[in-house]
Amino acid sequence: MTAPSSPAPSSLRVALVGCGIIGLNHARAILKHPDLVITALVDAVPAAATALADQLVSEHGADRPAEFASLAGALAGAEIDIVVVCTPSGLHVVLAEEALAAGKHVVIEKPLDVSLPRAREILALSRRAEQDGLIVSVISQHRFDPASRVVAETAHSGGFGRLTSGIASVAWWRSQEYYDSGQWRGTWELDGGGAVMNQGVHTVDLLVWFLGTPVEIDARTALLAHERVEVEDVAVATIRFESGALAVVHATTAAYPGLSVRLQVHGDQGSAIIDDDQLEYFHSAATGATGASDGNRAADVVPASELRGGDRGPEQFVIGHLRQYEDIVDAIREHRAPGVTVADAFLSLAVVRAVYLSATLGRPVLLEDVLDGSLDEIVVTTGVHA
Known part of the structure; x- marks a missing residue:
């Protein structure tokens, strides 16, 4: 496991959970935001995290994030402010709950989850998290x-x-x-x-x-x-x-x-x-x-x-995510929803x-x-x- 370099003092540090196609799209958007830095990649398949780390370094010149097989490992082993959940939909809420319990801001890829009972749980948790100053947003x-x-x-x-x-x-x-x-x-x-x-x-x-x-x-x-x-x-x-x-x-x-x-x-x-x-x-x-x-x-x-x-090339899809990340960063900085x-x-x-x-x-x-x-x-x- 390679330790990440130290981000700028004003940067918000991101753990990206799920290193497939959607995770790559998020990573590209995150790297375009001057106040965000990816410090951890998480995937149950270690090769997926390694492949994404290689791509971020070779194609985007990013500092190499640390790689973990579980969110628990990342929370214990890396500096993290925001957890971004890009796993299969049925795993969204359980990972968001784990991140909130650790006091991290959370971004969840759509949909919120596939289960309404689980979604009700994260809805209640997000409202309590807001009282503690944590931001939870869904893409x-x-x-x-x-x-x-x-x-x-x-x-x-x-x-x-x-x-x-x-x-x-x-x-x-x-x-x-x-x-x-x-x-x-x-x-x-x-x-x-x-x-x-x-x-x-x-x-x-x-x-x-x-x-x-x-x-x-x-x-x-x-x-x-x-x-x-x-x-x-x-x-x-x-x-x-x-x-x-x-x-x-x-x-x-x-x-x-x-x-x-x-x-x-x-x-x-x-x-x-x-x-x-x-x-x-x-x-x-x-x-x-x-x-x-x-x-x-x-x-x-x-x-x-x-x-x-x-322009409707692949870059347009990254720009869409970047716009939402700009809003999320502003919400964290301005202490608003x-x-x-x-x-x-x-x-x-x-x-x-x-x-x-x-x-x-x-x-x-x-x-x-x-x-x-x-x-x-x-x-x-x-x-x-x-």
């Missing part, structure tokens, strides 16, 4: 995209008038090899679901952020294009919101060769369309954005680089769980019954993991 980097922020601010301020409907579609393709590449993929226990939980949770989160609190979910799911998978590769759902607005959710990993993620928000005074994180269309009569004949005022409300045709809290992530997780419950039971499900645990026993008896 929802698309809330920090310029396009998403403009649409959210307009929706919340009444710029679209009365919100009437929304459409959220994730039309992706994942090969059979993708599901066969890891024993945890496509399982209820560790993946927590399929196209909705794993690929669509960010889009569901944005839809809920834009339109408000859901009331009722009615869904259907299917496994149509893959084998040896416990979960769905196609899902559709309708959601009724407190405001009366109605929305459609569509998520699939069976749309060959893979299309875009598309979000539409409609009101009686305006509409917006986000396609692959970029603002494709924006019109708000309430704010006077009516100058173009087709109503497309996107260029007036976000930078041109964020519009259709902007982060832009995405555990409560935010818990609500989005509950909506995803409601999709699975509705599909399993063959009837609409009230979100209130999912949030308060009324359906937990039904979850167990139907085989859809809680």
Whole structure:
């Protein structure tokens, strides 16, 4: 094990738990932040931590982090301020609990977890942690995209008038090899679901952020294009919101060769369309954005680089995470809540769980019954993991 070099006095020291693809994406974003330094890499497979350490040193010129096979070992053997959890989803909460017990700030990759009972535990713990000055945030980097922020601010301020409907579609393709590449993929226990939980949770989160609190979910799911998978590769759902607005959710990993993620928000005074994180269309009569004949005022409300045709290379995904890390660091420095809290992530997780419950039971499900645990026993008896 190689000891890390001493960071600058103002740096926040990060332990990255889970050294796979998502861990690498986090590491690249963390290395771009001047106030963050990675001091520890944790993975139950030592070769994974070593490979990531080698990559960070050779490709990014980073000081070599220490390597550990467990979070407990890292907490005992390295200087750490923030624990970043990038493991399979079913392990998120137990690791977050361990980090909080050690007095560390915590960042959890989406989703919060795959189990609502465990998620309720971390929700309660995070509220107590806040009283001790600890920050707990869940990755929802698309809330920090310029396009998403403009649409959210307009929706919340009444710029679209009365919100009437929304459409959220994730039309992706994942090969059979993708599901066969890891024993945890496509399982209820560790993946927590399929196209909705794993690929669509960010889009569901944005839809809920834009339109408000859901009331009722009615869904259907299917496994149509893959084998040896416990979960769905196609899902559709309708959601009724407190405001009366109605929305459609569509998520699939069976749309060959893979299309875009598309979000539409409609009101009686305006509409917006986000396609692959970029603002494709924006019109708000309430704010006077009516100058173009087709109503497309996107260029007036976000930078041109964020519009259709902007840079969509791999670097864009790192930038999204970096924006959220900037918020997390500021929250720690300013002793405030982060832009995405555990409560935010818990609500989005509950909506995803409601999709699975509705599909399993063959009837609409009230979100209130999912949030308060009324359906937990039904979850167990139907085989859809809680």
